[in-house]
Amino acid sequence: MSSDSTSPWLKLRDSPPIEKLKFRHFRGESDFPSMVAVTVGMREADQRNYVISVEDLANDFEHAEGFNPRKDVLIAEVDGRMIGWARVWRTKDPAGLTLYNHFVDLLPEWYGKGVRVAMLRHNELRLSEIANQHSEDTDRMLQSTAADTETDWISVLKSEGYKIFRYSFLMVRPNLENIANLPFPEEIEVRPVKPEHYRHIVNAWNEACKDMRGQIPISDEDFKGFQRSSIFDPSLWQIAWYRDQVVGTTMNWINSQANEDFGRKRGHVEAISVRRPWRGKGIAKALIARSLKLLKSRGMTEAALGVDAENPSGALRLYQKMGFEIVKRGRIYRKPLI
Numbered sequence: 001m002s003s004d005s006t007s008p009w010l011k012l013r014d015s016p017p018i019e020k021l022k023f024r025h026f027r028g029e030s031d032f033p034s035m036v037a038v039t040v041g042m043r044e045a046d047q048r049n050y051v052i053s054v055e056d057l058a059n060d061f062e063h064a065e066g067f068n069p070r071k072d073v074l075i076a077e078v079d080g081r082m083i084g085w086a087r088v089w090r091t092k093d094p095a096g097l098t099l100y101n102h103f104v105d106l107l108p109e110w111y112g113k114g115v116r117v118a119m120l121r122h123n124e125l126r127l128s129e130i131a132n133q134h135s136e137d138t139d140r141m142l143q144s145t146a147a148d149t150e151t152d153w154i155s156v157l158k159s160e161g162y163k164i165f166r167y168s169f170l171m172v173r174p175n176l177e178n179i180a181n182l183p184f185p186e187e188i189e190v191r192p193v194k195p196e197h198y199r200h201i202v203n204a205w206n207e208a209c210k211d212m213r214g215q216i217p218i219s220d221e222d223f224k225g226f227q228r229s230s231i232f233d234p235s236l237w238q239i240a241w242y243r244d245q246v247v248g249t250t251m252n253w254i255n256s257q258a259n260e261d262f263g264r265k266r267g268h269v270e271a272i273s274v275r276r277p278w279r280g281k282g283i284a285k286a287l288i289a290r291s292l293k294l295l296k297s298r299g300m301t302e303a304a305l306g307v308d309a310e311n312p313s314g315a316l317r318l319y320q321k322m323g324f325e326i327v328k329r330g331r332i333y334r335k336p337l338i
Contacts, residue, residue: 247283267302
């Protein structure tokens with residue numbers, strides 16, 4: 001890639017010969033509506049069960065750590081109309097592996113024309129620049145994700161040498177009937193969440209993350225962004241306490257906009273964790289059961305969650321026993337960053 005001081009446009013080394021196709025950096029919040037339109041425009045073709053708003057995007061950009069929007073976002077335009085955008089960012093997992101993440105969202109009418117390949121290669125070049133600023137990173141991998149239904153993005157990733165690292169599942173409990181009354185062990189109780197509890201809750205989740213393959217802990221900046229999001233509602237959380245210790249979590253949420261767009265009444269049971277000394281005592285089951293009942297009391301008729309297909313804790317089997325069914329499979333792709 002290259003640019004000069006007199007032009008706002010970037011020259012991508014592998015740009016396809018498409019008339020009036022141009023690439024540029026992110027200009028600011030004025031780009032958000034078009035970026036959202038691109039992502040929403042992929043929903044039908046890729047069977048994406050995904051909702052994003054201008055407010056969501058602005059909040060995400062503001063609270064992403066180590067993220068420079070002016071350098072880490074790429075915009076593609078044809079004749080002045082945005083047709084795609086890409087983003088890169090760096091994270092570390094609890095095992096010490098540094099992940100150089102990226103994606104390319106593109107309007108479906110431009111699939112298969114080489115635009116996505118050029119933008120992916122640009123992502124990789126930018127991630128290499130970022131990696132060079134972090135010489136302490138020894139174990140480094142490029143990473144991206146795709147659902148099974150995102151066939152164009154999968155084909156691009158495979159053509160560029162990415163391999164499947166692992167699978168994940170979206171699971172849905174199709175109704176909120178016949179929810180068992182499951183007790184907690186003696187001295188375990190659920191308390192209403194207060195702001196002074198947030199640090200204890202996040203710390204408990206982050207401790208549990210150490211046993212979850214590839215799970216990224218919640219940073220302070222992540223949590224600030226979560227607090228400002230439209231789905232943040234601690235009154236839906238179910239947090240198990242033993243005296244002054246958080247021993248288990250479920251940070252549940254309802255995405256009202258997604259429910260409206262997709263004509264459903266779905267709640268989400270997420271951030272399910274139990275600290276290691278308390279596992280095997282039925283705490284996770286009891287938290288999930290309470291979560292389902294609470295979502296039902298809020299008018300929901302179904303519940304969803306995400307899970308690593310090979311979670312070493314046996315979470316998949318637990319969720320199936322609690323009435324959840326696999327409805328979609330996701331893939332995590334990786335490639336060594338050289």
